[in-house]
Amino acid sequence: MVHQNKFSRRRFLKAGAMAGSAGFLPLLVSGKVLGLDGAVSPSNKVNLGGIGINGRGSHDFNCFIKRNDIRFRAICDIRRVRREAVKAAADDHNRDTDCAMYRDMEELLIRDDIDAVLIATGDRWHTMASIIAARYGKDVYCEKPLSLTIEESLALARAVKRYGIIYQAGTQRRNIGNFQLAAEIAQSGKLGKLTEVHANTLWPATTQNWLPAEPQPDIEECDWDRWLGPCPWRPYNERYVRGEWRGFYDFHGGGILEWGSHTVDLCQWAAQKDHTAPVRYEPQFQPDGSISGTIFAWYADGLKLVMRESGWLGLGTCSARYVGEEGWVETGDSGRMAVSSDALRGELKYFGMPGTDPDTHIAEFVECVKSRRTPAANAEVAANSHIASHCAYIAWQLGRTVEYNPEKAEFINDADANRMRSRAMREGYVL
């Protein structure tokens, strides 16, 4: 029997307290309906290894292992405590004791029963670990930012191409509904001709300081030399290893890259500039002459990219705004969106998925590992958007405008800026 109810609000209006249904997503249908009855044969599983899993990496790890088509087989970490923690979690999930532990990533990568790796080390290792993994033919999901320099970005893209692997940068917003819809609106022409794209970035500065020296632990407890990897040597301090390495120039690319690796990437995507980068970067100054955290940049066709810390609508972290001649759209990690008119409001959709959630991004990666399709946040597009952030930071450090030629990957008539495209690596580490 079909209820033909008359219009009535009573049922809703008498709603009681909300029951906990946080995981509800109306778009999901069961695996069985999708042809996935939950049982995945071992041969159809992707065998995954992990390199440097902690913090954000633990979040990724949990998203990976809950999938039926993933089997987590090995962990590499320079810290014993982390190796053991990840092994315990993997073994608990797999209900066995098979997850292997390594201090040297190459011992993990040489295994031919590992298909792909999740890399979630500190930023200083992202490029190097990804290139090493590519050289062993492993597919890579790597947390952002993918690089610390322009040269690293290019080298990574070259290595991915050289070995024909699948690479997904951990810029998960490319697979999150509100960001996808905002990009779609920008690309559809509904905003008119795009004139500006705005990326939410952080204060750019880094420091050259060293933390005070502390006694260096036993290599099995913490392999400090490997922790440093390609970076300049400095004395051990536990705070670095615990995660307080951000803000140090040797280990970190600064605040533009910290969020720009996401938001500049979103802008490039929305503006259909994945294949290139802006050609001119201009740091902005306060009325009193001091430099601000805002950088203006322009693409070759005149489109303006604004990288700024403030002035956002409060739609969450990592916001992006696309401005056209006839309107604008802005969105952020809350999942909410704002537009310039009610007409555009009709285009919106409620997604309810925070921008920090990597589930759908990881799903795309796994699908690409199986189908060999190139994923959304592949090395080439991620390299270009990272290069835009690196160029902006170089302009900010120099305190003046720089001009960049994306085809030649060099600054135009600017020896100072060109020297800042790369950083020498420690002996034995090559891009």
Add this chain to the structure above:
Amino acid sequence: MKKYIALFCGILFCAAASLSAQDWQSIWNSKDESFLIQVIEKPGNAPEDIYKKNLACKRLAIVGTEAAVPALCAMLSDELLNHNARTALEVIPGDAVDQALIDSLSALNGISLVGVIDTLAMRKVAAAAPLADLLAKTEDNDVKRAVFNAWGYIASDESTALLTSQLNKEPNPDYKVNAALADGLMRAAATLDKQGKSAQAAELCGAVAGAELPQFDKNGALYNQLLYLGADAADKLTAILAEGNDNDFEVALKTVREFSAEDAEPIVKALLNVCPSLPSQRQALLIAALGDRADDVSQNLVLPFVDELIRNGQADVLAAAVRASGRCGQADPIRIYDALATLYTAEKEVPYDDLVEAIVALPPEIGNRPAQSIAGKKTEELTALSDVQKSVLLAQMKVLELRRTAEAAPDLLVIANTEGVDTQIRDSAVAALSEIVTLDDLNFLVSALEQEEDEAKVDWYLRAACTRLPREECAAAVVKMYDEADKAGKEKLLSLLKQIGGRTALSAVVKAASDPEMDDKATEVLGQWNTPEDAAPLAAACLNLAKSSSKYKTRAIRAYIRIPRQFDLAEDLRIKMAKIAFDTAVRPEDKQLIFEIFKRMITSNSVSAALSYADQPEYSETACETAVFIAEKIKGTSPELQESMKKVLETAKSQELKDRASKVLERQ
């Protein structure tokens, strides 16, 4: 490493403070090359020496010239300083640097030698011959790997020939050396391709793919060989897809999506020719890959092929064919849609996502077909669906949702309210309704939700509708619902009003804040308001509450402070609001919050505003800390900033703060 263990023994005797080097900025900001040379020439490799030399080398990397090269090269033989020297040597321009690096090779060994070879590679110095001499003499596998890598980077005719000659030699027992050789060759091939010498690049990769090397190197070589061959790869590619092992099949499959549009025609034709003879799993993967090709030539060839597969209903590859047709989007739409519709009764399984993708891609002229398909369904039919039928129906409703087909609303309501209907079907119907309803028929959605017991779903669907409906009118409709709701319902609707934002919604929440039954929730919502265009009335309402309400004074002042802290208002307005907040707040901990407003503005005005509270003993230290925090972020200096820092030096109690202020004062 031993060198670092030895170094660590030195560190134990170093004062921590000396390592943080208060004067690092004097080196870091220096543009004086001779001063920087003096720093690196000073004897010593204790940690604090390394620290200073590290900074000086980083500066020389930017301002150094050939004049710095002798001093830098003198550091190369010291394992603790080699990297620092190369930091500068790697980027200082000039032939003299290249020659100095080549000259240094004979005097170095071990890791220091490896470092210099790496730097030659990064500089792409034409050092093929000196490196060949080195290779001939060395037994050090790390050096061998470095040489192969460097030759790959240099990629001159000479270095490529040297790399190729190594392929004919006995493989090294250390696979890493062989892998480095393969990597060098593939780098050289990439350079050749970039120079337009694709055939030579393919040949080089072919040699690697056929050599006795690790499989992962051979995979990379095969992959690039196929791409470098371009249109000429058709025969090799089809042979691999048809007869190759699973490893080679995977490698070849990846190239199918990646051939350039110019090379597409012969390759796609060859692949479509071989496709029917492949095992079904390979067929499906190949069809999916072909469907992803975006160029017109490929799509024009692929579409008739997948169209035929769909018409024949070949079960094994149907999903891939449907997906490919969806991706291409220009197939005969009626035929595809009808073919999909037959699945409904034919019990042929196609994944839901593929169904949706295929139907959504169909052109608008048949856009109402999914609506027609769901119209007039009977209870018996809706409650006895097979899995396949369910999948198709779900896909049809998803398409209606994605296309926002408004005329489907009545039929979706019927499905949602059918007693005994599957939960997924019902959810999908309501989800579609939430994306379809207009202000005029919001009642359809509310009616559908009558049966919903899960309030998370109720909340979701209402938010979905309110997200896209015209703001003020939608808020008015929700306010009307609010007036008729019970307390629990009102609480939910207040949250919904926050999500909608705008004047109408804000007015309703402000009104609720004076309702004794709803004031708790309403004041909470005011503190979370997130539409900056409402800043002025929101601020007025919060300030009024902070002054008039005894119960919610604290909550209201915090909501007020949040406005200049979070919204992008003019600087003078933010400073003015901070002062008002300070004067209105009662509790010291609330007054302290205004300093967070100043910290959001990196200007000398903000420094001055913060310091205006430095004379109040209870807030003096926080004011100084805020001023220094902001000043540190300001690049450069100004008389106002210097005055402010002097005031900090006079006022602050903390030595650490004074030190930080002094550093700002010293800044140029």
